[in-house]
Amino acid sequence: MKFAWFGLLMATTALAGAGSAQAQQKTLYVAGYGGSYEQTMRKEVIPAFEKANNVKVEYVAGNSTDTLAKLQAQKGNQQIDVIIVDDGPAYQAVSLGFCGTLTDAPIYADVAPVMKFKSNKAVGLGMVATGLFYNKKVFDENKWPAPTSWTDLKDAKFRKKVVVPPINNTYGLHALIAFAQLGGGGEKAIEPGFKAFKDEINPNILAYEPSPAKMTELFQNGQAVIGVWGSGRVKAFADTGFPAEFVYPxxxxxxxxxxGCPVEGSKNAAEANAFLHHMLSPPVQVAMAVGGGSGPANMKVVLTPEQQKGLPYGEQVKALKAVDWDTANEKREEWTRRWNREVER
Incomplete structure (x- = not known):
């Protein structure tokens, strides 16, 4: 009886200890992209981090402007610990004071200089390219040549068959800036971009579509045949077997x-920084390249020819343009109001 009581006491103590350990397990809230990026994060990235750090990760999916809006709504009482967003909104988050300082780690020595923020409050985790994409099967059937230029979006044969994300999405903003530059302007002179969309591209627009799921649906049901999107999104779409092809104009x-940045005021700052270190580790960088369509930020990561397919990598990266985010972010709200009033009516 004495031994039975002692055994029961030990078992109860063990259960109490397990309950206590469970209670102490922290929950890290990570806000990032949805779609194929989210799927890869949940399958390939988060489980290993949880296991190594005894942390539960809650992933909050949304586009970059949604994530920034959440930070603004929760100002002074942040619920999010880490954000993963486009570079433009990341610069905004830093300037608004939403990003905490990165803690030093050896992994940062391997990060490409172009991926580093001077503020040391955010870091590039990878890159995609914005360009054109099209349904190769439909083009082949119609004997249409593959698109090569931004100006192909103006071609009358694509009437009501073009899909472009709106400009509160970085892909759409890139398209607006591209047409401004083609017209002799740019971030500091955006008028030619608005003129091109209003007068020449709008007749061809089926939808200004922000949702990745809806974008793929419009192509799958044959309504859209050409559009503007990111290389990572197109790679994920093509990986499903759909004849989607990405074009560098x-x-x-x-x-x-x-x-990515650790959120200022996070109660889990150490874990938030550790998560960013994890994101930059070679195994995760390869996983995000293959599954999430993200070209690596870590210079020591080498991709096989198969893994490189559809990604900005090596020589392709050198041909890509960068946005003047200081100007674009200052004007973005004004441009968005104008876009909603004049273009997306």
Missing amino acids: KEGGYTLGIA
Whole structure:
């Protein structure tokens, strides 16, 4: 009886200890992209981090402007610990004071200089390219040549068959800047971009579509045949077996940096920084390249020819343009209001 009581006491103590360990397990909230990026994060990235750090990761999916809006809504009482957003919104998050300082780690020595933020409050985790994409099967059937230029979006044969994300999405903003530059302007002179969309591209637009799921649906049901999107998104779409092809326009595509930052005021700052170190580790960089369509930020990561397919990598990266984010972010709200009023009516 005495032994039975002692055994029961030990078992109860063990259960109490297990409960205590479970209670102490922290929850890290990571806000990042949805779609194929989210799937790869949940399958290939998060489980290993949880196991190594005894942390539960809650992934909050949304586009970059949604994530920035959440930070603004939660100002002074942040619920998010880490954000993964486009480079433009990342610069905004830093300037608004939402990003904490990165803790030093050896992994940062391996990060490409172009992926580093001077503020040391955010870091590039990878990159995709913005360009054109099209349904190769439909083009072949119609004997249409593959698109090569941004100006192909103006071609009358694509009437109501073009899909472009709106400009609160970085892909759409890149397209607006591309047409401004083609018209002799740019970030500091955006008028030619608005004129091109209003007068020449709008007749061909089926939808200004922000949702990745809806974008693929419009192509799958045959309504859309050409559009503007990111290389990572197109790679994920093509990986499903759909005949989607990405095109680097001859005038130049645009670099879209994927950036991460630990949120200022996070109660889990150490774990937030550890998560960013994890994201930059070679195994995760390869996983995000293959599954998430993200070109690596870690210079020591080498991809096989098969893994490179559809990614900005090596020589292709040199041909990409970068956005003047200081100007674009300052004007973005004004441009978005104008876009909603004049273009997406």
